[in-house]
Amino acid sequence: MRTLVFIPAWNEADSVAAVIADVRELLPGTDVLVVDDGSTDETATRAAGAGAIVASLPFNQGLGAALQTGYLYALREGYDLCAHLDADGQHPPAEVARLLEEVRADRADLVIGSRYRAPATDGESANGVGGDDYKPTISRRIGTSVFRFFLTLATRQRFTDTTSGMRAANRRVMELFSENYSPDFAEIESLQLAVRQGLRVEEVPVRMLERAGGSSFLTPVRSAFFIFKGMIVLLVGQFRPRKVGTER
Amino acid sequence: MSTALLIAAQDPKVHLTSQTRILAAVIAVGFMLMILELIRRNRLQERFSVVWFVAGLGMLAGAIFPGLLGFVADAMGVRDTNVALFSIILLLLLGLALNFSVIMSRQAAQITRLAQERALEQAREQARSAENGGEPTNSRSGTQA
Numbered sequence: 001m002r003t004l005v006f007i008p009a010w011n012e013a014d015s016v017a018a019v020i021a022d023v024r025e026l027l028p029g030t031d032v033l034v035v036d037d038g039s040t041d042e043t044a045t046r047a048a049g050a051g052a053i054v055a056s057l058p059f060n061q062g063l064g065a066a067l068q069t070g071y072l073y074a075l076r077e078g079y080d081l082c083a084h085l086d087a088d089g090q091h092p093p094a095e096v097a098r099l100l101e102e103v104r105a106d107r108a109d110l111v112i113g114s115r116y117r118a119p120a121t122d123g124e125s126a127n128g129v130g131g132d133d134y135k136p137t138i139s140r141r142i143g144t145s146v147f148r149f150f151l152t153l154a155t156r157q158r159f160t161d162t163t164s165g166m167r168a169a170n171r172r173v174m175e176l177f178s179e180n181y182s183p184d185f186a187e188i189e190s191l192q193l194a195v196r197q198g199l200r201v202e203e204v205p206v207r208m209l210e211r212a213g214g215s216s217f218l219t220p221v222r223s224a225f226f227i228f229k230g231m232i233v234l235l236v237g238q239f240r241p242r243k244v245g246t247e248r
Numbered sequence: 249m250s251t252a253l254l255i256a257a258q259d260p261k262v263h264l265t266s267q268t269r270i271l272a273a274v275i276a277v278g279f280m281l282m283i284l285e286l287i288r289r290n291r292l293q294e295r296f297s298v299v300w301f302v303a304g305l306g307m308l309a310g311a312i313f314p315g316l317l318g319f320v321a322d323a324m325g326v327r328d329t330n331v332a333l334f335s336i337i338l339l340l341l342l343g344l345a346l347n348f349s350v351i352m353s354r355q356a357a358q359i360t361r362l363a364q365e366r367a368l369e370q371a372r373e374q375a376r377s378a379e380n381g382g383e384p385t386n387s388r389s390g391t392q393a
Contacts, residue, residue: 033371053378055371057363069364073371 001080001104005096006033006070007052008063008165009087013042016087020050023085026093027100033073034087037066043087063165064186068177075174083168091166095206099168108202110173110194112159113166116144117205139223146227147188150234155195160203163187172199188230192237264314272311280304299344 005023009016016034023032034047038060048054055069067084074082083100085091091113099111147162165187169177176197182189194201283300286292310317310333321332 031375035367048374053371053375055367057367059363061360061363065360065364068360069367072364073368076368077372077375 002078003027003030003100004033004070004074004077004079004082005030005093006035006067006073006082006084007047007087008035008037008066008070008084009039009043009047010037010060010063010066011039011041011043012087013039013046015089016043017046017050019085019087019089019093020047020052023093023096024051027097031079033070035066035069035073037061037063062186064182067186068181071169071174071177071181075171075178079171079174081168081170082174084165086165090208090210092207092209095208096166096168098206099166099204102202102204103168103170106170107200109170109199110191110201111168112161112164112191112201112203113206113208114159114161114164114203115206115208116160117203139220143223143227143230147230150231151188151191154192154234154238155201157195157201158203159191162191166206166208182233189233189237192234193240196237196240196242264317269311269314273308276304276307276311279307299347303340 005027007016007019007023020032020034023030032052034043034052034054036044036047036054036056038057044054044056055073057066057069070084071082081100081103083096085093085096095113099113102108102111144162148159151159151162173194176194176199177190180193191201280301283292283297283304287294287297317329317333320336321327321329324332324335326332326335
């Protein structure tokens with residue numbers, strides 16, 4: 001099975017090369033694509049230097065558009081599986097391998113890496129963030145529980161890490177996301193969309209690391225706006241027509 | 249309601265002096281000329297100009313036939329013709345603004361897709377040359393375009 005791992009990156013020159021090296025070492029036999037979302041720094045050249053294929057968007061389009069670019073590439077180039085992880089070094093490639101394994105075994109169409117879901121007691125890397133060790137900020141915690149509540153309400157399925165940027169997917173998901181992917185509220189709406197389309201979405205507990213570079217974009221005001229926007233997006237999403245033809 | 253009555257503006261509810269009417273007519277004509285000029289200089293596409301022309305014509309009609317306004321206010325059940333006028337204009341502008349939002353959304357989606365296509369093309373080229381050049385990436389053959 002041909003597998004593509006893609007990494008959306010916006011001005012992540014400091015960390016992108018290390019992430020690529022990690023992925024190539026820990027996920028041998030996969031192709032690595034970096035979607036450079038209009039970076040103004042060295043992200044694209046460093047990614048290419050580290051041996052990744054680089055798709056450079058000519059200007060910053062937002063995470064959703066960058067992720068969609070990855071799904072489009074995977075779909076058009078005929079990959080059977082794809083996965084994506086953040087470029088800031090928060091997502092250990094070893095965990096991505098576990099997500100991919102779930103999809104490869106056809107236990108789910110879309111697998112989300114959750115840092116909140118209690119991990120199965122297999123005692124893997126203990127120095128990461130995840131499970132009980134993870135101590136998020138207050139605004140993040142509020143946002144997380146609000147999204148968790150509303151997404152669970154909307155999908156009737158339990159989700160813990162609604163904004164996780166570590167996912168693995170098969171071709172059904174590629175087909176769906178390459179056509180329908182909200183440009184600015186990608187993570188949450190995409191979960192709702194996938195569940196509504198009857199795809200099997202599953203969460204797998206993962207360990208995440210502290211970010212290697214850059215800081216979270218969330219300030220309290222932004223968080224509040226983010227949460228408000230997310231609720232509207234979810235509400236509207238409930239009234240979107242279901243596409244016919246996406247069968248399992 | 250005859251045309252004569254409309255022109256004469258005998259409707260007691262419409263209070264428009266000839267001065268106001270002339271001013272409104274001049275502005276309406278000037279507005280439409282401006283639209284024409286914008287189209288002529290390729291600054292405005294025809295399809296976006298229709299609605300503005302209709303607005304200019306409406307303004308002109310209101311200036312020439314003040315009774316029209318009283319008629320519309322009656323039909324709306326509004327006692328004050330000014331309120332009727334402002335409500336109509338407000339609603340039209342609201343609709344227009346919404347229309348622009350829709351157009352903007354569509355164009356934003358188109359721009360995004362265009363940017364993605366360009367990025368994909370570039371990535372595909374890079375992947376292909378890596379395959380041919382024997383660069384030790386993990387890409388395998390069998391690329392479907």
